[in-house]
Amino acid sequence: MKNSFSRQSAGEAAILDAAVRLFSANGYDAVSMREVASEAGVSKANIYHHFDSKEALYRAILHQSAEDLSGLVETLAEGAGSFESRISEFAAGHLKHLDGNPLASRLIIREAFSSDDERSRVLVDQVFGSIFERIVSIFRAGQQAGALRRELDPALCATLLMGADVFFFQARDMLNQLPQADFAAHPARFSREMVEVMLRGMMNPEGEG
Amino acid sequence: MKNSFSRQSAGEAAILDAAVRLFSANGYDAVSMREVASEAGVSKANIYHHFDSKEALYRAILHQSAEDLSGLVETLAEGAGSFESRISEFAAGHLKHLDGNPLASRLIIREAFSSDDERSRVLVDQVFGSIFERIVSIFRAGQQAGALRRELDPALCATLLMGADVFFFQARDMLNQLPQADFAAHPARFSREMVEVMLRGMMNPEGEG
DNA sequence: TAACTGACCGACCGGACGGTCAGTTTAAAC
DNA sequence: GTTTAAACTGACCGTCCGGTCGGTCAGTTA
Structure with missing residues (x-):
């Protein structure tokens, strides 16, 4: 299981920050992982390095x-x-x-x-x-x-x-x-x-x- | 503009009925036109015969x-x-x-x-x-x-x-x-x-x- | 310096998406 | 019984989706 109790990297923090903004404004279904990645300034693959799935990130x-x-x-x-x-x-x-x-x-x-x-x-x-x-x-x-x-x-x-x-x-x-x-x-x-x-x-x- | 003041066909009524059920339960983004069509018992293309777009149906x-x-x-x-x-x-x-x-x-x-x-x-x-x-x-x-x-x-x-x-x-x-x-x-x-x-x-x- | 790790990326996959279109069925008007 | 327009369909299009892959690279650890 990813994203356990380890310290956050800068990228992970950016991902979480972008995710809370986007999911909060538009809801789960209206937000794509590409949007989150773009908003966080990281690659989409990097999100999956830190979180198992879109659901897990949410x-x-x-x-x-x-x-x-x-x-x-x-x-x-x-x-x-x-x-x-x-x-x-x-x-x-x-x-x-x-x-x-x-x-x-x-x-x-x-x-x-x-x-x-x-x-x-x-x-x-x-x-x-x-x-x-x-x-x-x-x-x-x-x-x-x-x-x-x-x-x-x-x-x-x-x-x-x-x-x-x-x-x-x-x-x-x-x-x-x-x-x-x-x-x-x-x-x-x-x-x-x-x-x-x-x-x-x-x-x-x-x-x- | 489709769906003006003409009388409703049986199919159109079924589409509206299915749409209100699905959109109401899951929200706009989580519902696909294929779902609406399947739930209404009509083809997807038929929805577009009665409504201009997903947005128009909503x-x-x-x-x-x-x-x-x-x-x-x-x-x-x-x-x-x-x-x-x-x-x-x-x-x-x-x-x-x-x-x-x-x-x-x-x-x-x-x-x-x-x-x-x-x-x-x-x-x-x-x-x-x-x-x-x-x-x-x-x-x-x-x-x-x-x-x-x-x-x-x-x-x-x-x-x-x-x-x-x-x-x-x-x-x-x-x-x-x-x-x-x-x-x-x-x-x-x-x-x-x-x-x-x-x-x-x-x-x-x-x-x- | 060699082994290893976590952070990170571009390219790609199968599938689902909204939407289109040529063509068939249906049913009322003549 | 033919004409006609609306109702309806299956096949298809380009795009975007969530997710995976092989691989790079900087930084530890030994």
Whole structure:
């Protein structure tokens, strides 16, 4: 098996860099190995020296992107503080991550929503499962502390919060074309107002200032 | 230009049917004209008798799907009644449409979120612009009637509502794999609870029972 | 200096791609 | 029953695809 734990050569790094750019922008099928080679400034054969196949190259950059996301969510989910601040900071941090890593994010979102049956299953099992559980646990903790309304489903709340960030990221180019949606240019503002609406809708009215 | 306003032959209908299935499941690049022909039970050359090119075939099914969606949203946005019921019915109807037309919906969502610069621009200009405006106008009306909080951005509210439906539809296969998200199997329940949270977060606390 | 290794390349392979075309079948109009 | 136009087909074209091959070369290691 190629591309194990050895140090990266300059060419391999260039290949990975070109691949993440191209696959992220155009998807797996629309990218040819010739394009990757040309964009990376190496020969096509050299790619096959470092990676077993096109699929293996794709997997490699997907794996790295998924690890980045997992690390980020772990950090965000660890945060202490009040329920409100935890939710607020998670949403803002998550959207900032999407915004700051658009290539990797596009790649992962595309893969996660792919209808390829088995293809996304691995990603969900190994990555999204634990990510989702972390977010749900924040809502569960808030519920036990009496901040989140008792009748709400924590998993549904987590879906709404994460979904709003992801949808905003996905739809941003589209929203930017719509004159009404001037918030499209200000992700931090979107995140703030989105969380404000969500929390007001989710939190227990009793025990609040 | 082929495929104008003439009546459809049986073969043409079969081609369109196969195309919408294949393009929707696998995307533009991953589908070959040979596959479409085989799936439709016609020769490849026959597809070119009815459509100018692969791109034209794709455009044809995309156009039809977009018109279905536009019609649905117009109907949903016309509804009278209270602000709450209009929002609630819109969200439920929208999600039901996504759920009932998964192939066309997938096609449109994929196209709308594509990063192909010019490619999605036409769709946004001609379809999503008016759809979005319809939804925003519901929120604006609610705001003028005093139901929606004055400090909220109607366009942001519309994005949250529509985004929750779209994200749920996109992520459903994924959510179904997560044991916590048992609501994934019940779109009507998701829609109901989602709207309940959203409205509670958006509505003016004064003037309510 | 000889043996060996990993990085790298140009040329090539079989096959699939989108698209074309000359010609056949079908079916309605006359 | 012939005419006619649309529906339809198999064979074919040039191009690009993912992947492989033999081989070069700079840099270790012995």
